Structure formats: C-alpha cells, structure tokens
Amino acid sequence: MLDSILNAAGANLLAPAILFFALGALAGWAKSDLTIPDQAAKTLSLYLMLCIGFKGGAEARASGLSADLLATGALGLAFSFLAPFAAFAVLRAMGGLDRTTAAATAAHYGSVSVVTFAAGAEFLRASGVAFSGHMAAVLALMETPAILAALLIAGSGGGAASRTHRSALWREVLLNGAAVLLIGSFFVGLLSGAAGMERLSGFVGGAMFQGALCLFLLDMGLLAARRLAETRALRPGAIAFALAWPLLSAAAALLAARALGLSLGDMTLFAILAASASYIAVPAAMRMALPKADAGVYIPMSLAMTFPFNLVVGIPLYHGVAVLLAR
Amino acid sequence: MLDSILNAAGANLLAPAILFFALGALAGWAKSDLTIPDQAAKTLSLYLMLCIGFKGGAEARASGLSADLLATGALGLAFSFLAPFAAFAVLRAMGGLDRTTAAATAAHYGSVSVVTFAAGAEFLRASGVAFSGHMAAVLALMETPAILAALLIAGSGGGAASRTHRSALWREVLLNGAAVLLIGSFFVGLLSGAAGMERLSGFVGGAMFQGALCLFLLDMGLLAARRLAETRALRPGAIAFALAWPLLSAAAALLAARALGLSLGDMTLFAILAASASYIAVPAAMRMALPKADAGVYIPMSLAMTFPFNLVVGIPLYHGVAVLLAR
Amino acid sequence: MLDSILNAAGANLLAPAILFFALGALAGWAKSDLTIPDQAAKTLSLYLMLCIGFKGGAEARASGLSADLLATGALGLAFSFLAPFAAFAVLRAMGGLDRTTAAATAAHYGSVSVVTFAAGAEFLRASGVAFSGHMAAVLALMETPAILAALLIAGSGGGAASRTHRSALWREVLLNGAAVLLIGSFFVGLLSGAAGMERLSGFVGGAMFQGALCLFLLDMGLLAARRLAETRALRPGAIAFALAWPLLSAAAALLAARALGLSLGDMTLFAILAASASYIAVPAAMRMALPKADAGVYIPMSLAMTFPFNLVVGIPLYHGVAVLLAR
Amino acid sequence: MDLVARKKLDIFIEGHALARLEAELGRAGFKGWSVFAGIEGAGAHGAWRQTGIAEGDARLVIAIGAAEAADAVLAWLEAYFREYPGVVAVSDVGVMRGDRF
Amino acid sequence: MDLVARKKLDIFIEGHALARLEAELGRAGFKGWSVFAGIEGAGAHGAWRQTGIAEGDARLVIAIGAAEAADAVLAWLEAYFREYPGVVAVSDVGVMRGDRF
C-alpha cells in the first residue's frame, strides 16, 4: 500500500507536466529570457477551463447528476466561504499582516486553483483512480464564495473600495470569466452529452490536454520563480502559512469528504481543491475590492509557494492519506 | 422525412459549437469579463480558413476537379456580384439608410461568412450528408465580388474614398488575407493530395477542428452580444432585413443550385453561403473604400443578427428545404 | 538510387509544409495583408522547440545515451564554434562587409535553424529513414558557440558593445530562451521516458506537429518575402555567400559525419544543421553584442535566402549525397 | 497650419476602472480618447509586469480635449487615485479642427 | 544637457492608412517614427474596441521631427482626415542629438 503510494508520488515527479514546471522554475530562477507570450498563456488557461468544465459536464451526464453532486457542491460552497474566516484568524494571529492584506490573502486560500485541480485529475488518471465528472462543477462553485467572505471580513474599513467604485465589483465577483467559462462549459458538456463528447474527446482530453497543461505549467514555473525573485522579503510567518495551511485545509477536507462518503477519487480531488489557492480570479477581484491590500504578499504566497508545494508534494500526499482513510 | 429534419435541427441546437456560441452570447449579454485574447481569435480564424481550404483542395483532388466546380464557381461569382445590387435596392426602398451605408451593407450580404460555412459543413457531416470538397473554393470565390459591386453602386458619390487614397484599395480587395489563405490552402490541398491529407488529417479535421470551432464560436457569441449592446438603436427595417434577407437569398440559391443539378449537400452549402454575411473581410474593405458608411449599422446587422440566425435557424432550415427540393 | 532520391526531392516539393511556405512567400511578394499574429508565431516556435527537444529526449532514453551522442555533440560544438571563423574569412575576402557586420553574419551561419531541422526530420520520416533522438540535443548544442566565436572575432573593436553594457550579454547568450527550451525539453523527455511519451505523443508528434510546422512555415514565407522586399540592394557577394556557404558547410559536415561513422539519417541531419543559419537567437544576441553590425545584411541573408534554399533544394540534396556517401 | 490649443491627458490606470473612466470622460465633455495596453511598469504600488496569466492590466488612456473638460476629469481622478493606483500627466498640445475636441 | 526643440506628432489613425502615412512622413523629412497598437477608443466616428477578430486596428504613430516637417505632414493629414477617422496632436519636445531629427 505505502509502496504503491510512494511509487505514484515518484511517478508524479517524473510526469512531463511536473518536469516542465521545474524547467520553467529553473529558467526563471536563472533569469533566462524564455517567456510564453501573455496572450498564449491566457488562451491556454481558457482552454484548460473549457476542457475541465466540458469533460465534467459530459461525464456527469453519463453517470447521472446524483445527490452526490448536491452534497459535494454544498460542502464546497461551505468550505470556500468559511475557510477565509479561519485563514484570516490565523494570519492575524501570526502577526505581520494588516487587516486588509490578511483578508485579501484569506480570500485566495478559500478559493481554488484550476491548474492544481487539473494536475490532480491527471495524477488520478495516471494512477488509474476513478473520480466523478461533477467535481468540475464543485471546482467552479468554489471559485467565488471566498471573495464574498473577504469583503465581509474587511468590512468598510480602511482598505475596502469606497461606495462609488463598488458598482462594478459585484459583476466582477459573480461573473468573472473563469467561473463563467467553467460553469458554462460544464453545462455545454451536460447538454451535448455523449454525442458532444464523441466529437470533442480528442480536443478536451488526451494528448492535447496533456500538452497544453505542460506548456501552461512551464509558464507557471517561469512566473513563480520570477515572482519569488521580485518579492521583497516575505515574513517567515507568511511562508509558514503558505506551506502549512494547505496541509490543514486538506486534512479538514478529507475528513469532511469521508464523512459524506465520497469515493476515493473525489475525496482526493476535494482535498486538492481545499488545499489550493487562487491566483487568477481572486487577485483580479482584490485589485478592485481591496485596493489597499498588498499584492506583494498574496501573489507570491499563492503562486510561488502554495502552488508548487501542492503540485509536487501535496497531490500525492493528499491522495495517500485519502487511500488510508478510504479503507 | 420531416421527422428526421426536425431531429437534425434539434441535434444542431445541442451541438457543442452551437452551445458554446450561446454561452458566449449569454456571458456577453450579462457583461461578464470573459474574453478570448484578440490574437488568439485571429489565429483561430486563420486556422479555420486553412483547414477549410486544405480539406476542400484535398477532397477535390480525390474526386477530380469536375465541371461541377466550374459551374458552381460561376454561380457563386454571379451570386456574390449580383446580390449586392438587389440588397441595395431593398435597403434603399425600406428607407432609413443613406446611399453609402446601404451600399456597404449590401456588400456584406453579397459576400460570405467562413464560420457559418464551417458550421454548415459540420452539420452535414453530423447528419451523414456528403458534399463536395470544391465548395471551399466556391466559398473563397464568393468573398470578394460583392466588394467590387458595392464600389460600383456607391460610385464616386460622397461616401467613397477619393482618388488619392484608392491606390491601396485594390490590393486590399483582391489580396485580402482571408481570400488568399482560403484559395492558397485549397491549392496546397490540391497539390499535396492524399499524401498531404494523410499527414495533416488530424490537424485540419476531427476533434481539433471541432474544438477550434467551439472556441471561435464562443468568441463570436461574446462579440455578437457586446455589439448588440453597444449598438445605438437600429431601425426596425434594418433588423427585418438582417433576418429576412438570408431566407430570400437562400431560397434563390436553392432554386439556382437545383437547376444546376448540384448534390444535396452542395445545395445546402450553397444556400448557406448565399444566406451568410461577411464580418471580417468586407468590413475591413469598407473602412477603406467607403469610410463615410456607418459601421454601426452593418456590423451589428451581419454579426449580431444574421450570423446567429443562420447558425441556429438557417442551417437546418435550408437543409430541410434542400431535402424537399432534392427529392 | 538516383531515382529514389529525385522522387524524394519531388515529394518534398509537394509536402504541405513546403507548399505553405511557398504560399506565404507568394502572398508576401504580392503584398497581401495576410499576417500571422506575432504572439501566435512566437508560440508556434516555442511549441516546435518543445516538441523537438522532448521527442529527442524520449527517443534518446529509449535507445540509450550512447557514445554516439558524445561524439556527435562534440562535433557539433566544434562546427558551431569554428564555422564562424571560416565564414568570416570568406565574407571579408569577398569584400563589401565591414568587420563587425561580417562577424555578426558569420555567427548566424555557425549557429543553426530549428525549423530547417524540423523540416529535415519530417523529410526523413516521410522517406522512411531513421535518425537518432539525440540529434535534437546536438541541435541545441550548436545554437550558442557561434555567438561566442563572433564576439572573439569582433574583439573590442568599433562595433562591439562597450564594457558597461556587457553585463547582460552573457546571460542572453548562454540562457537564451531557444537554447533553454530545447535542452530543457530534451531532459524532460529523457527523464519522463516512455511513460511521458505515451501521454504526449499525440501532442509532440503526428498531425499536430505537422500542422504547426505548416502554419509556422506559412509565416516564414510571408516574412522572407517581406524581408526581401524591404532590403536595400544586397551586394552580389552576400547573395552568393548565402547560397554557396550552405553547400560548402554541408559538404564538410557530411565528410566529418561519415568519418565519425554516423548513421544515414544522422549524417543528413548533421549536414542540415551545418548548412542552416540562425534567424531567432543569433539576431537577438547580435543586437545586444554587436549593435553596429548591419541587420539589413544578416537578416535577409539567413532568413530570405539561406532558409528557403535549404528548405527546397538543400534538404533533399544533402540527403542524396549522404546516401551516396553512406554506401 | 492653424492649430488650436487643447489639453492632453496621459492617464495610467488599471483595466478594471476603464469603463468608469470612459464614462467620466464622456460626461466631462471629451469627444474622444484612445486606450493602450502597457506591458510593464512601476510606481508607488510596486512594479508589475504583464507575463503569463492576466496579472498586469495597466492601461494608458490618452484623451485630448478642452481645458474645462480636463479639469473635470482631473477632479474625478483625484478622488479615484486616493483609493487606487494610477497617475495622470497633463500637457499642452495643438490640434487641427478644434471644434472636434 | 542641451536639448534641441522639436515637434512631436501623436497621430491616431486606422491601420489601412499606415503605409501611406509612413511614406508621407518620409517625404516630409521625418527621419524616424514609432507605431503602437491601440486596444480601444472613441471619437467622432463612434467607439471601437479590439476584441475577437480584427475589427479594431487603430494605430498611434509618434513622430518627432522639425517644425517644417511637421507642417508638411499636418497639411497631408488635414486632407486625409476630411475623409477618414483620426486625430493628430502636436506638442513641443526637447531632444538630444538634434541633427538626427
């Protein structure tokens, strides 16, 4: 058992996607001028979201939208909304972050990372572990509530946007492109079902999806290394949080998922979602909603520390624990 | 018979490409910040043209360049050149558009839409109806004559570009990128034939083409909804024209195609070409040739009304009528 | 024998990739407004490098990293470093180029062209001739030494960057994106081996790679034609060099490769590398290192003359000679 | 060539505020403006660079108009910049067809 | 630092006219210029936005040169703008190495 977990962890390290992330990180660290054109990176991330949503919808159609989805969706919503309160309390207790920056950071950790999810799903696929299509919908549901939580936490204090500039905020929060594309593609998959999947399977899955993930992770590696280098020294507390919170959050998620009776694959994915932190939708919302929060804190934490940690250590670890729990 | 037509129309509505168009339209209407990077959208449209041209050429090579192509090509040229005169007369008769704007609008309706053609071809493929590869060449031939017609119609009146600025115009009209890529790829397909097709079939067709079409239609949906929202109220006449002209034009095309003895698939595609309106090549030419024409009229008409109408209603409808006629 | 060589040369001319290059050249020559968005072109070139590196690494893993790689790699390094001295001597002897421009031009011809290599590899694949995966590593090794040679040649004379601006130069030279991505992907392929290849084969090879090559060559054709048109008259000497040097260089490479006992496919690829000239990495380095060198000389030579010459004439020719030598 | 004196505003602002700024420009009396995308920059709120995914969405808005229109927009910007990153520079330019500004 | 006074033109123009404008700049005596792509804007001819397929191809041409060269280009632009959308703003700048402009 332990053997097979360690084997999977080792195989994960040698998966092309992880190696391309490492390549990017190395190149970024060495200050190579390698860069992925920004529109290409944006398009890749849209493509990944479209694929994840569509495949999820088509698979949910195939296996029927069960009570499971409702239960897991509700759990995900609760996690995304409540986690920021806990994260905020911890961040403030550790000291070093002002109220607004702590609230904004907490929002990142309540929300989720699409690419961490994708890497986790590929890990499961490579390990031959099944998971439900509707986990893509859970992913989409968990994007946004954390932002609302952070707004509540920050209140109308110093850091929040004043009334006049709030009008556009709700649209940004509720209709941000990532959430719309994920949920929308899920419904497209649901509606077009097996016939749609037959037409698109070579586009949304297989080598093309894998390859796009590699290219995107190459870019993420570059970005993470550059972000880390540009960062004015982060306090040790922030670093500790970025590495310890995923463990705590995944542990809580695994227990909750176990209590709900989720399958092994779904348990793992839910833990991955809980452990992951946003670096696209939430930063955009925070620039608008909490402009006084320090992006020099939350971006390096989520992008340059938590993201690689989950990718390399977290995914196989959470799965290993899920295997033990699921017995 | 009617049953199978209605079934195909229903299936069309649930095809992923159509659903992604709807998703884009919805997101655009709700003012989501979802956007496809513009260079990605341009690249997608180049890719679609390359595929359509290449596949057409390779298939034409396989089945031999017949008299059919000559006849259909001549018919297409005639349609594209003559339709603007009719459209102009109708637009002027309905009132509300100045001479120059009416001429520019007429050019759009004489020319064709590559993506409507692609969606039509996918519809036929899904319905198991054969069509000729050389219809891609007909598509390319129909891009440009309508522009020349509009220049004749507008004459040297108030709206046309003055002599000094006309030098560059002919190049734009005759060598616009879309036409060059379509015709060029057709010849590449023709010359490289089966050997070339064997190498490229997974690139120009199959899931990859379908997926690119989905992504592009997502963008078209966003664009159409945003265009519609930005539009200063269009006169009812313009709206009526945008929805009724495709029906008239498709009807005329079906009768002509029937008279020429085209196959069922070719009849349908020819009707789709006649019914479709340009929104890439012609607007670019009009900005140069008829700068005083109001782009706030012709863009929303072709992009936000005629395009979705053909996509959702027109394609299955024209095919249904073609089936009846072909009996 | 000769027959089959001529057949392969003929087939090469009708390969889609070559035809798309011709299409681009024609469109560029006719001043069509067809353009590939620049970020798309950059992304395509990154994709091609990733594929070449990865496939090379995975194949090298499959066949074992042999002494062959060491020998061929050493030969490649030597060629890339020494060729510029010879090229410089010839260019100066022919007259017409100042010292700095001659040095910069020599660097281009010592270095290599990734896309010429890709086209050569596709040519071999289509002809059913095997070659070693590690030739991709040789390609990567040959990118950079020529730049160092040119810096030595130019010395601290008038054209070279002054001390203050040199700090950034070494990074640019040693860590240029192309070399990092090629070598990095080679190692990713090497480490992830057969398991990685199984996941990515449909992404790094097959129709998708072919299609990307077509699109990229379309752009190269456009670029070459436009470059040629924008060029102030090149001296006949420069033109002669651009067409004769590849022949000389390929001949020397074939003899050296034969002496080393390389396989037929590897001999051909090595000759192609020697004959090819850089148009991405080296120009970027020269803008920085030898700013007084005339880019209006070296860019048209490598991009608009040597590149098409190798693509259309060189590849089948070098292979033909390799076949004769290998008997 | 008779040129008319107008004010030119170079406004550096984040993308999320663009729609609101444009509405404000219209209200203030500007009859036109143009928007450009930056690729990197630095300021009181730190440095940014447009790489990879959508982190940097800095915009340069160039708006040419009458002095009064410029004043109105500057007042709006003053309040806006109290909360959000950004900078504006005002300069004097000459334009043809002054009635169009 | 001794700076020489020159004129700077900021020309907003559609992409299709770029080649002709550049030819004109050369004829008028400009020794250099730079071109940038806009992403959205508004003016007398309505608003536009560069989204999706190639609808917006607005360009900003910045050209720095002598006053006489600027005058010549302004005359050309005056005629051009009678037919086509676009705007130009002239301002005073100082440059080093004045002989290069």
Added chain:
Amino acid sequence: MDLVARKKLDIFIEGHALARLEAELGRAGFKGWSVFAGIEGAGAHGAWRQTGIAEGDARLVIAIGAAEAADAVLAWLEAYFREYPGVVAVSDVGVMRGDRF
C-alpha cells in the same frame, strides 16, 4: 486643480536594454514608469516591424519625474545611444500629487 510641473520622458529603446534602463531610472530618482510595446517603426538604424518571430522588440518607456531625475537619465541615455539605437523626447507636463514623482 493645482498641477505641479514635472518632466516627461518618452524613451524609445530596444527590449534588451529595458532592465538596465529601469535600474537607471530608479537610481536617478524616478518613482515610477510605464512600458509599452511598439509594433513598427523607423529611424537612423532602418525600419523594423514586429511580425512573426521575435524580431522587433522596441519599447516605449514613459517616465514622469523631477527635472534633476530627468537630467540624470538623459546623461545615461546619451552614452547609451552612442552605441545602441533609440531616441528620447523630453516634454513638460503637469501632475497632481507632485510629491509622488
């Protein structure tokens, strides 16, 4: 609106020198700048156009700051331009919150 007088530099420079220029701007006392990507241009070193692969990487750096800061950067640029292509134009602008420049 009380505006404070500052200098605005429009610097056209190749991409490879960007990092060094930015370091110089910081040293000279500029507290901010913005960078834009050009798509084509011409100058004493010939014409260029950003097409296809990465040939053109011209940048426009806009930096607003105090006159002394501008002088320091101009001195650096003078030496730099002796070796490399590029151009700088200096103009007068007014800014709000003058202490931020």
